[in-house]
Amino acid sequence: MSNRICQLFNIKYPIIQAGMVWNSGWKLASAASNSGILGLIGAGSMYPDVLREHIKKCKNATNNPFGVNVPMLYPNIQEIMDIIVEEDVKIVFTSAGNPKTWTSWLKERGITVVHVVSSVKFALKAQETGVDAVVAEGFEAGGHNGRDETTTLTLIPMVKEQLHIPLIAAGGIATGSAMLATMVLGADGVQIGSRFVASDESSAHQCFKEVVVKAKEGDTQLTLKELAPVRLIKNKFFNDIQELYKQSPTPEQLQSLLGRARAKKGMFEGDLIEGELEIGQVSGLINDIKPVSKIVETIIIEFEEAKKNISTF
Known part of the structure; x- marks a missing residue:
């Protein structure tokens, strides 16, 4: 390849x-x-x-x-x-x-x-x-x-x-x-x-990995555009952001809510309530946790199969 x-x-x-x-x-x-x-x-x-x-x-x-x-x-x-x-x-x-x-x-x-x-x-x-x-x-x-x-x-x-x-x-x-x-x-x-x-x-913390596997369509959303746009899994922290938005907050108020080390708290320490859980929309297609070697092997097999299928169109 x-x-x-x-x-x-x-x-x-x-x-x-x-x-x-x-x-x-x-x-x-x-x-x-x-x-x-x-x-x-x-x-x-x-x-x-x-x-x-x-x-x-x-x-x-x-x-x-x-x-x-x-x-x-x-x-x-x-x-x-x-x-x-x-x-x-x-x-x-x-x-x-x-x-x-x-x-x-x-x-x-x-x-x-x-x-x-x-x-x-x-x-x-x-x-x-x-x-x-x-x-x-x-x-x-x-x-x-x-x-x-x-x-x-x-x-x-x-x-x-x-x-x-x-x-x-x-x-x-x-x-x-x-x-x-x-x-x-x-x-x-x-x-x-x-x-x-x-x-x-x-x-990543095992709890975060399991949340990613459980994620479905619509479970992530982009937010905090006034600071730096970030896509998160919806949890209590995300909902707190949405509630604050109802008050037309300043960037300083958003930064105050965000605080420090939210991403570490969520992804590394496994706090699924107050942590920042960053993941892509494609999490809705991820259904298991497995070794990297198996992930790569599966992607390459799917790639080759998709190429063959295209030739039949």
């Missing part, structure tokens, strides 16, 4: 395991890489010394390429980037910020750089800064999202029309048939998050 994404990262299948906060530790990233895809450590939920530990453990657990996802809105960014260079990580996915800030710095140090965007405008800006590839993530995705609410099946062909570097589709992809659909629309590969949350190797 070799293509531009496989060649760029030296992987067997054009699939990236998303570097999600509180879910993507070294166990998930190494298991993904050992399965023939690109595993990513999610630095967004890690202090610099914790990130270094995860990188070292990932190196010991896999001989295959892996990378680090760095949301640029977090503090200690210089220290995080220095650790990535010191530990000889060769692939970095940046998100939640201006790619111009770090792309040249990383590439000068021999690192492959990919930036995550939610619109054609930002895809072109990322390309102009010299990134090696772009992840275009649709409105269906879990966690923090774009303000334009463009869906994946609309976003991918619009970005493809104007991009000349490799394009990775994200948002609402958990099956081989969805992978094929986005590649037919122009993507060179896919980034998958929510499906890997419900894996044995994910660092």
Whole structure:
């Protein structure tokens, strides 16, 4: 299945395991890489010394390429980037910020750089800064999202029309048939998050994984657009946000309700009542928790079957 994404990262299948906060530790990233895809450590939920530990453990657990996802809105960014260079990580996915800030710095140090965007405008800006590839993530995705609410099946062909570097589709992809659909629309590969949350190797709390498996259509919704749009499973905390909206709150009032460490409380510590439970709409298609290797195997089988079925149309 070799293509531009496989060649760029030296992987067997054009699939990236998303570097999600509180879910993507070294166990998930190494298991993904050992399965023939690109595993990513999610630095967004890690202090610099914790990130270094995860990188070292990932190196010991896999001989295959892996990378680090760095949301640029977090503090200690210089220290995080220095650790990535010191530990000889060769692939970095940046998100939640201006790619111009770090792309040249990383590439000068021999690192492959990919930036995550939610619109054609930002895809072109990322390309102009010299990134090696772009992840275009649709409105269906879990966690923090774009303000334009463009869906994946609309976003991918619009970005493809104007991009000349490799394009990775994200948002609402958990099956081989969805992978094929986005590649037919122009993507060179896919980034998958929510499906890997419900894996044995994910660092998410078991209670959160079970809620993801139980989620149905309509159980997630985008909220907190005044701060940073985020897709959450509806729970007490989500309902508290909706009640506050009835009072036409200021961003400061919303921030006060959000407080600190809500995502950690929900996804990592398993507080299903007061925690922030970030997951994509595609959780409605996730029905079990299983090893990463089995998830990847199933996706590839579905992908090949979908290709055969298309030829009969």
